[in-house]
Amino acid sequence: MRNAVSITGIGSICAAGNTLDLSMVSMYAGIRNCSPPVLIKSSLDTEYPVFEVKNLSDKLPGSRTVKLAWKALHEALEQAGLSEKELNGKNVGVCIGTTVGCTLNNEAFYRDFKAGIKPDIKPIHDFLSNNPALNISKALDLKGPVSCPVNACASGTDAIGIAASWIRDGICDIAIAGGTDELSRITYLGFISLLISSGTPCRPFDKNRNGLNLGEGAGILILENNKRKRKSLGEICGYGTCSDAYHPTKPHPEGKGLLKALSMAFAQAGISPDKTAFINAHGTSTPDNDRAEGNVIKSFFPSEVPVFSSKSYTGHTLGAAGAIEAVFSLRSLLDGRLPATAGFTDYDEACGIIPTTENIEIDSGYAVSNSLAFGGGNSCLIFRKEG
């Protein structure tokens, strides 16, 4: 018999708040911290607003991407009642997704190299020691599997899905799962070059939406079988992932891959879509993405299922997005409450989605979290709260 996948601790950090509690307070109050970038300088005429994390401790180890993961991990471990020390030498897996964190994007170093200045190679050594999954696994002296999904914007969701399979298959008893990414000048300029960044705070599913805002952060979940008998917050019931096989950057217009991914996730969970309490949509606020996702949600779920986009409070945190949204989804189930989606005012017939426009009470049921990615990746997770 395969193991159930319990969640015993969750933690997050993002522009909405440096802890999960602070993030929920911000979101329930409708506050969003979206402003021109402080960390990023460019020579563009326009400043595109971003969701930056403030006051990240310098005392945390590693790159900014790794620091964000550690911050969320500390919160998740505390809730799970686990100390770092008691994990040492244990068969504990680490599966943390990223995009920025796996890329050799040290512009200053590369600029010097190009100019023939022969720079010191410390940035290479730093890069080699800052893979978030390896960094955490090594620092905690863990002996379980370690993996780092780099499936673009679905990386965080996939990391949780893969770590859940480790628990189900008995490969490890505990897994640290999630995603992390920092804001970077490279991704900032890259998304602007693709003409999918908005010059104003994003408006998921709104008729006048005109692009995404980048963000940064991390979300971490502690997954376990029930050997430790720790009180469970909830369970990962289903995970599905499928490709559109359509275009390197655009989603399939009818959301072919997302439909298949949802079907896989619901089949694994053994439930039907009418059991869904709410959907935490990918909801980036780009015209193509929201239209494709909206069409899938309309066709797959009953019309009354509430839709929320937490990116309206966090920005698009890339490899961290799916993990932060997973943490928020479980927390909303536990709170029995779902925030309003910020920025939405005008209904778009092409999307067919009216996301939450005020905080709403939610019944017990299942939460669905969607992630869509460059390359045509689509991944979904289904959660339920304990009890």
Place this chain on the structure above:
Amino acid sequence: MVLSVLGMGAVSALGGSIDEFRAGLEGHGKPFIEVAEFPVYRADSSGLQNFMPQRALRRIDSFTRMALLASFDAIKDSGIALKDMGRTGIIFGSAFGPLNTTFAFQDSLIDDGDKCASPLHFAASVHNSPAAQVSIQMGIDGPVQTLSAFNHTVSGVLELARSWIENGIVDTVIAGAGDEYCPLRGYATARMLNGIAPSGIQPLDFDKCSYLPGEGFAVFILANGEKPSKYGVLKKTSVRVGIDESNSILKDGKNIKALFLAANGNNGEGETYAKINAGNIPVRAHSHLYGAFPCATALSIAAALLSEENSVLCAEYSGDGELNLYETGEK
């Protein structure tokens, strides 16, 4: 469960096909070593035009070309049409991703300014670009995943393939891993070696630093172990195994006929390989034929599956004095 290996593809300094890779292992071909500032083992992806129209290749970057060619080659090698493989998924791994595209995007910023950032290079610089392109070009709309964790990349790819097949998510996985060379890697290697280029990799001389960078991509067509296999089976991967445990596995593994090491001339890793007690079992390594890069372990496993021995243990340094172990089984 064990995984049947139905076909393999390999792009490396030995050529752009599994047949050329095999010939090179048998001593019938020489690796292509480009000597610029520093010697480097270069892979040849030109054979991709045999599988895709030239026009379709125009916007495909060098790293993705390696992955595409290795994938087409593996499917051809299996002798099974893609449509007959059942539900198919793709899992790729890379430590560095599309390096040349990553730096091409930075070139656009440095050379032409922030306003001229290249959207094409940015879109193709994501690590999952090769897997996405294989999915698009072959029309594979099943699960598609990419992993990147340096010396844990290949083990992650094979473990996830096992999980997908064992749990009935797919019938077949196109699983592969590789890395590409870029001038910055050559520069970093030269700096690490104080500018003194070794004459060639000597993978079994563990005391000597003979590391030279390389590039390549290996792909395995994997299915349930009950399916008839062309190259035998891959058994469960053991991760982060200490030397004592590794030596016990070798001692107890009476069926193990050879030990293949992913040793690559890095004497830092060599300290661990040197502690392996293989007894009378022959020990082999082949990085002198394709160069050093984190995902070269995939080529090492391909070499093990091509060997005459039915049961081979592959060992990969995984950090901190530990090893990842891969075992092949009967053909």
